[in-house]
Amino acid sequence: MSIKAFLxxxxxxxxxxxxxxxxxxxxxxxxxxxxxxxxxxxxxxxWNEFYSLPEKSLDxxxxxxxxxxxxxxxxxxxxxxxxxxxxxxxxxxxLTTTYFVFEELLNHQHPKVIYLDLFTRTLNLxxxxxxxxxxxxxxxSGEAKDNLYLSxxxxxxxIQFLFPAFYKRDQLNSIFKYAFKSIDTSKISDKYYKKGFVxxxxxxxxxxxxxxxxxxxxxDWTPTERTEIHLKYLQKIIDRCKDENIKLILSSTPIxxxxxxxxxxxxxxxTIQDISRKNNLEFINYNKTGLPLNDTLHFKxxxxxxxxxxxxxxxxxxxxxxxx
Amino acid sequence: MDKAEILKKLNxxxxxxLDNADIVLKMETTAADIEEWDSLRHIMLVVExxxxxxxxxxxxxxxxxxxxxxxxxxxEAKK
Amino acid sequence: xxxxxxxxxIFLLVVxxxxxxxxxxxxxxxxxxxxxxxxxxxxxWNWQFLALIFFSSATDFIVANKLGKTTKDKxxxxxxxxxxxxxxxxxxxxxxxxxxxxxxxxxMQTVGLNFNFASLNIILPVGISFYTFQTLxxxxxxxxxxxxxxxxxxxxxxxxxxxxxxxxxxxxxxSDLVPQFEKARKFNTELGADGLRQIIWGLFKxxxxxxxxxxxxxxxxxxxxxxxxxxxxxxxxxxxIQIYCDFSGYSDIAIGTARLxxxxxxxxxxxxxxxxxxxxxxxxxxxxxSNWLRDYLxxxxxxxxxxxxxxxIILAMMLTFILCGLWHGARWTFIVFGFxxxxxxxxxxxxxxxxxxxxxxxxxNLYNAISLILTFVFWKTSMILFRADNLHHAWAYFSSLISFxxxxxxxxxxxxxxxxxxxxxFLIFIPFMLLMEILQREKLHGLEITNYKWYTKLIxxxxxxxxILLFTPIESxxxxxxxx
Numbered sequence: 001m002s003i004k005a006f007l008x009x010x011x012x013x014x015x016x017x018x019x020x021x022x023x024x025x026x027x028x029x030x031x032x033x034x035x036x037x038x039x040x041x042x043x044x045x046x047w048n049e050f051y052s053l054p055e056k057s058l059d060x061x062x063x064x065x066x067x068x069x070x071x072x073x074x075x076x077x078x079x080x081x082x083x084x085x086x087x088x089x090x091x092x093x094x095l096t097t098t099y100f101v102f103e104e105l106l107n108h109q110h111p112k113v114i115y116l117d118l119f120t121r122t123l124n125l126x127x128x129x130x131x132x133x134x135x136x137x138x139x140x141s142g143e144a145k146d147n148l149y150l151s152x153x154x155x156x157x158x159i160q161f162l163f164p165a166f167y168k169r170d171q172l173n174s175i176f177k178y179a180f181k182s183i184d185t186s187k188i189s190d191k192y193y194k195k196g197f198v199x200x201x202x203x204x205x206x207x208x209x210x211x212x213x214x215x216x217x218x219x220d221w222t223p224t225e226r227t228e229i230h231l232k233y234l235q236k237i238i239d240r241c242k243d244e245n246i247k248l249i250l251s252s253t254p255i256x257x258x259x260x261x262x263x264x265x266x267x268x269x270x271t272i273q274d275i276s277r278k279n280n281l282e283f284i285n286y287n288k289t290g291l292p293l294n295d296t297l298h299f300k301x302x303x304x305x306x307x308x309x310x311x312x313x314x315x316x317x318x319x320x321x322x323x324x
Numbered sequence: 325m326d327k328a329e330i331l332k333k334l335n336x337x338x339x340x341x342l343d344n345a346d347i348v349l350k351m352e353t354t355a356a357d358i359e360e361w362d363s364l365r366h367i368m369l370v371v372e373x374x375x376x377x378x379x380x381x382x383x384x385x386x387x388x389x390x391x392x393x394x395x396x397x398x399x400e401a402k403k
Numbered sequence: 404x405x406x407x408x409x410x411x412x413i414f415l416l417v418v419x420x421x422x423x424x425x426x427x428x429x430x431x432x433x434x435x436x437x438x439x440x441x442x443x444x445x446x447x448w449n450w451q452f453l454a455l456i457f458f459s460s461a462t463d464f465i466v467a468n469k470l471g472k473t474t475k476d477k478x479x480x481x482x483x484x485x486x487x488x489x490x491x492x493x494x495x496x497x498x499x500x501x502x503x504x505x506x507x508x509x510x511m512q513t514v515g516l517n518f519n520f521a522s523l524n525i526i527l528p529v530g531i532s533f534y535t536f537q538t539l540x541x542x543x544x545x546x547x548x549x550x551x552x553x554x555x556x557x558x559x560x561x562x563x564x565x566x567x568x569x570x571x572x573x574x575x576x577x578s579d580l581v582p583q584f585e586k587a588r589k590f591n592t593e594l595g596a597d598g599l600r601q602i603i604w605g606l607f608k609x610x611x612x613x614x615x616x617x618x619x620x621x622x623x624x625x626x627x628x629x630x631x632x633x634x635x636x637x638x639x640x641x642x643x644i645q646i647y648c649d650f651s652g653y654s655d656i657a658i659g660t661a662r663l664x665x666x667x668x669x670x671x672x673x674x675x676x677x678x679x680x681x682x683x684x685x686x687x688x689x690x691x692x693s694n695w696l697r698d699y700l701x702x703x704x705x706x707x708x709x710x711x712x713x714x715x716i717i718l719a720m721m722l723t724f725i726l727c728g729l730w731h732g733a734r735w736t737f738i739v740f741g742f743x744x745x746x747x748x749x750x751x752x753x754x755x756x757x758x759x760x761x762x763x764x765x766x767x768n769l770y771n772a773i774s775l776i777l778t779f780v781f782w783k784t785s786m787i788l789f790r791a792d793n794l795h796h797a798w799a800y801f802s803s804l805i806s807f808x809x810x811x812x813x814x815x816x817x818x819x820x821x822x823x824x825x826x827x828x829f830l831i832f833i834p835f836m837l838l839m840e841i842l843q844r845e846k847l848h849g850l851e852i853t854n855y856k857w858y859t860k861l862i863x864x865x866x867x868x869x870x871i872l873l874f875t876p877i878e879s880x881x882x883x884x885x886x887x
Contacts, residue, residue, distance in 0.1 A: 001592040001593065001596070002592065003590065003592055005592075006592040006595065006596060010599075013861075013864055013865075013868075016861075016865060017864075017865055017868040017869060020865060020869055021869065021872055024869070024872075024873070155409075156408075156409040156410065159409050160409060163872055165869065165872040165873055166872040166873070166875065169872070169873050169874070169875065169877075170877060172824065172873065172874075173822065173824055176823070176824045176827075177823075177824075343755075343756055343759070362682075363697050363701060363702060363705075364682075364705075364716060364720070364752055366702075367702070367705040367706065367709055367715075367716055367719075368713075368716065370706075370709060371709050371712060374709075383703065383706045383707070384547075386702075386706050387547060387702065387703070387706070388547075
């Protein structure tokens with residue numbers, strides 16, 4: 001075998017494997033479309049609804065992670081304040097991701113107020129690809145989307161991104177689970193509602209929470225190599241809001257009390273307080289505003305369910321009305 | 325004692341120590357040729373040879389043995 | 404840099420292309436490139452520890468050169484001791500000082516004395532156990548007169564730090580590898596292609612089997628107190644497979660990578676699960692280590708002890724295996740692991756004749772099958788020591804495992820420690836791995852399938868490559884052998 005023949009063969013194998021990988025990527029995409037139709041996969045619906053809004057029609061926008069899109073119901077806020085709001089939260093939305101979502105937001109809307117909801121994971125998420133994938137595919141092409149890939153990901157992640165069979169492989173678990181039975185939508189307790197909000201109807205028991213808390217470490221407030229970058233993007237959001245004359249409010253949606261120790265709430269709060277003081281911003285930690293919450297108002301570990309969201313959204317609306 | 329004699333004596337020691345009556349030693353036979361001849365039994369062979377031949381090898385000599393011929397030559401040199 | 408990281412293939416491609424672009428007659432420059440690339444590869448973890456490799460290499464290069472020039476016995480002894488003290492000193496300091504301090508404190512406590520030593524905060528430099536053994540083999544071989552000292556420091560430094568096998572072996576003898584650095588290499592497409600196949604096979608074992616097994620094995624060993632015996636049995640079986648796939652997978656990637664550069668390394672695993680006794684097992688398991696220990700430890704010891712007859716051999720064997728255990732890590736579990744291996748090997752050594760007689764009287768296939776199973780069961784049992792956190796943990800695990808309930812098997816218990824998808828993965832990948840290795844047992848690795856039809860190869864390569872993409876565990880693990 002000559003070297004040339006060898007290299008040609010190698011190239012052929014590589015191309016073949018790469019194409020199969022793209023095919024599997026398409027398969028994963030279809031799987032998500034199916035779940036979108038059932039209302040159990042949200043990013044596509046959320047972005048589509050966002051793009052369908054009239055330009056510059058929003059007064060208030062919520063940004064953040066799943067805590068945000070499960071905890072704050074814009075529909076309720078709107079009915080109590082007569083504002084127009086939207087929730088652009090997305091799963092494990094790190095601050096780096098938030099920045100590009102925020103850029104895309106400003107391409108279409110110019111809200112007066114933005115609530116930026118912060119959680120430990122939004123500041124110390126390491127696997128940025130995990131965060132990007134819930135937005136990139138569903139955003140309209142343009143600079144914000146391009147930059148989400150080009151600036152939002154590091155070198156390794158950029159390469160991984162070219163292999164959807166690799167970075168979306170966690171979808172296999174649910175595909176396998178439902179390979180032999182169809183999804184019973186009546187049993188699914190959390191569904192996309194509207195304006196970006198996801199309604200979770202299940203109540204969590206303290207017993208099931210305690211079971212989960214054993215060995216749960218991924219939420220702790222330990223800065224990672226990525227934290228500095230996330231904070232740099234937070235500063236960019238703060239600066240841009242000042243330039244655009246948008247009122248930015250930092251917030252933290254409430255989590256169950258048994259989580260306080262796990263996430264090292266005090267230290268986390270102190271970090272955010274330092275930032276808000278330095279930039280002269282309001283920071284509302286809803287863990288400490290005396291909301292009448294308990295474990296049954298949460299859903300799957302630390303998120304709020306719709307009953308909890310009702311309490312939080314009402315509180316936010318109240319605060320907005322008071323500040324008018 | 326000449327080489328042939330030494331070789332014959334060695335052959336008997338090998339047959340007894342390795343418990344294999346089919347062994348036929350040549351000067352160029354190595355451990356790879358005889359299944360039972362491993363590092364454990366190698367040292368047993370050395371002990372037996374020293375005893376029967378009434379000779380004493382140095383450590384350096386033992387590590388240098390690459391085949392049966394080396395052992396034969398070493399014994400011959402000592403006589 | 405990990406072999407299973409995104410950076411590694413890019414690093415490899417860049418180095419490989421530059422390497423082969425250098426004309427053959429300038430192979431010294433190729434060696435310089437390997438040296439530079441290897442230091443870069445190692446520095447990726449921790450550049451400070453580069454000083455250690457450099458120091459080890461420099462000492463041994465100088466020692467060997469002086470050995471080559473003098474015939475005076477006294478000077479030679481002094482020189483070889485310098486090399487031994489420097490290399491083993493570094494190894495003992497970085498790997499064992501904490502262990503010795505802690506054991507000393509424990510010992511004092513048992514006699515009622517309380518010492519309050521803070522453990523030294525020493526980080527174990529990656530691969531130190533491998534490269535110190537490798538460079539030691541050089542000075543010892545030169546001292547024994549088995550090889551000439553290398554004249555070119557670049558060749559020698561490149562040999563000590565050769566990145567494919569730097570951090571987890573195979574531990575290559577100087578007399579095997581240094582000569583390969585001293586002459587021009589030729590690119591051979593057959594060798595290169597088979598190197599690639601070997602890398603793929605290594606990745607398959609490492610990423611698809613070992614890494615996927617790791618979290619399940621961890622679950623079983625951590626929560627053994629509440630698990631039924633059958634799960635403990637499965638747990639330790641899976642661990643045996645995990646560590647084999649982890650380590651032999653690494654070796655395959657290392658050997659395959661070296662072949663891409665035109666180097667031939669020694670086979671490190673010869674399908675050990677098909678051994679009919681433990682002695683044979685150790686000749687097929689981590690061969691480069693067992694050969695090293697045999698030549699530089701066991702044989703010198705047994706020569707020293709030979710006046711004691713059989714007892715001397717047993718003593719040498721026990722010492723060798725206890726040190727072999729300790730080589731794996733500064734823990735009592737490893738020492739007991741080594742001791743236990745020594746006991747079984749002694750038994751096999753003493754009973755060889757008797758077993759030979761039984762073999763003659765029995766049906767040969769039946770005898771072989773029983774031997775195969777007994778060997779695997781023994782190995783598996785000793786793997787508890789290998790995996791356990793401490794001796795107490797190992798004993799508790801073992802005694803919970805030995806129970807009359809062992810044969811109460813229920814699917815529910817299994818699904819409590821792994822997802823159905825995991826189970827399916829193992830039921831496909833593990834038998835496939837074993838099947839390939841049985842079919843290829845006379846060859847160098849499980850995927851040396853040069854004689855297969857082109858479409859069979861195409862299908863196998865594609866399935867393995869795609870499976871690696873799809874089934875890499877979400878959080879990938881380090882190679883287990885890095886810590887040794």
